[in-house]
Amino acid sequence: MIDWSTLHDAYGPAHAIPGLLDRAIGRDQEAIDRLWGRLCHQGTITPASIAALPKLADIAKTEDWALDLAGAIAGGLLQPHGADEEVARCAAALAELRTMAAARLRSGLDGKIYLGLLRATLAFDGQTLWFEALDDFTDSFVTAACPHCDAPVTIAVGDYGCYSSIRDWNLGDVHQIPLRPAAPHELTGTGRMLHEWAVRDGRQRLAWGLTHLFGQAECPGCGSVFGIADEYAAANAPAPWDFARGHTKDAL
Known part of the structure; x- marks a missing residue:
C-alpha cells in the first residue's frame, strides 16, 4: 500500500494522485490532464511519478492514455529523482508495460501514435537514449563527436538530405558528405530490432531512416569513417539502469 502523503509530485504533496487516478479510469479528461501535469511536468518526474507506474500499468490494459x-x-x-528503491520495486510493472507497448505496435496506426508506442517500448526497456533520439526522420539531426579528431559532426536524416557536416552557425551545414546507410542485414542490436518492427508494420520511412541512423558517416574534418549510432551513444548514453536492482549497471 502506497502512503501518498509521504511522496511529492511536481506541485507538492502527492495526496491528490490516488483520486485523480480513480477519476481518470473513467476517462475524465480533466483528471488525465492533471495527472500529466503532476506526474510528468515538462518531462520532469518525481517519486510520485514512479510510485504511480504499477497503477498506470493496470489501467493501460484497457486505456491508451495510461500507457502514454x-x-x-x-x-x-x-533523472535525479531520489527514488531509486521505488524504481526497483516497479521492475515487474515496467516489464508488463513494455510487453503491452510492443504488442500494440501494428500496421495502420497513425504515424505519431506508432512512433510514441515505439519510443515507449524503448523507455520501458531502459533504453532512454533511443527513447529521446528516435524521430520520424522528416527533419532529424543528431551530433556525434568524430572518434579520430573529436570534431562535432552534425548528422542529418530527413527531407533536407542525409549527410554529415560541420555546422557553422552563420553559414549553416558546410561541407555536406552523404551518409553511408547500413544494409538491413548488417544491423544488430537495437537498430536491427527497430528496423524489423518498422518493416513488419509497413513504416517504410522509419525503416529507411533507421538504416541511416545506424549506418556510417564520414567526418568532414579529417575524412575518417565511423558508426553514427556507436559514437552518438558513446557521447550521450547515460549509464544503463538495472530496473530489477535499482542502480546503474556500472555500479555493480
Whole structure:
C-alpha cells in the first residue's frame, strides 16, 4: 500500500494522485490532464511519478492514455529523482508495460501514435537514449563527436538530405558528405530490432531512416569513417539502469 502523503509530485504533496487516478479510469479528461501535469511536468518526474507506474500499468490494459503517460515517466527514470528503491520495486510493472507497448505496435496506426508506442517500448526497456533520439526522420539531426579528431559532426536524416557536416552557425551545414546507410542485414542490436518492427508494420520511412541512423558517416574534418549510432551513444548514453536492482549497471 502506497502512503501518498509521504511522496511529492511536481506541485507538492502527492495526496491528490490516488483520486485523480480513480477519476481518470473513467476517462475524465480533466483528471488525465492533471495527472500529466503532476506526474510528468515538462518531462520532469518525481517519486510520485514512479510510485504511480504499477497503477498506470493496470489501467493501460484497457486505456491508451495510461500507457502514454507511463512511457513518458519511464523515459525520465534516469533523472535525479531520489527514488531509486521505488524504481526497483516497479521492475515487474515496467516489464508488463513494455510487453503491452510492443504488442500494440501494428500496421495502420497513425504515424505519431506508432512512433510514441515505439519510443515507449524503448523507455520501458531502459533504453532512454533511443527513447529521446528516435524521430520520424522528416527533419532529424543528431551530433556525434568524430572518434579520430573529436570534431562535432552534425548528422542529418530527413527531407533536407542525409549527410554529415560541420555546422557553422552563420553559414549553416558546410561541407555536406552523404551518409553511408547500413544494409538491413548488417544491423544488430537495437537498430536491427527497430528496423524489423518498422518493416513488419509497413513504416517504410522509419525503416529507411533507421538504416541511416545506424549506418556510417564520414567526418568532414579529417575524412575518417565511423558508426553514427556507436559514437552518438558513446557521447550521450547515460549509464544503463538495472530496473530489477535499482542502480546503474556500472555500479555493480
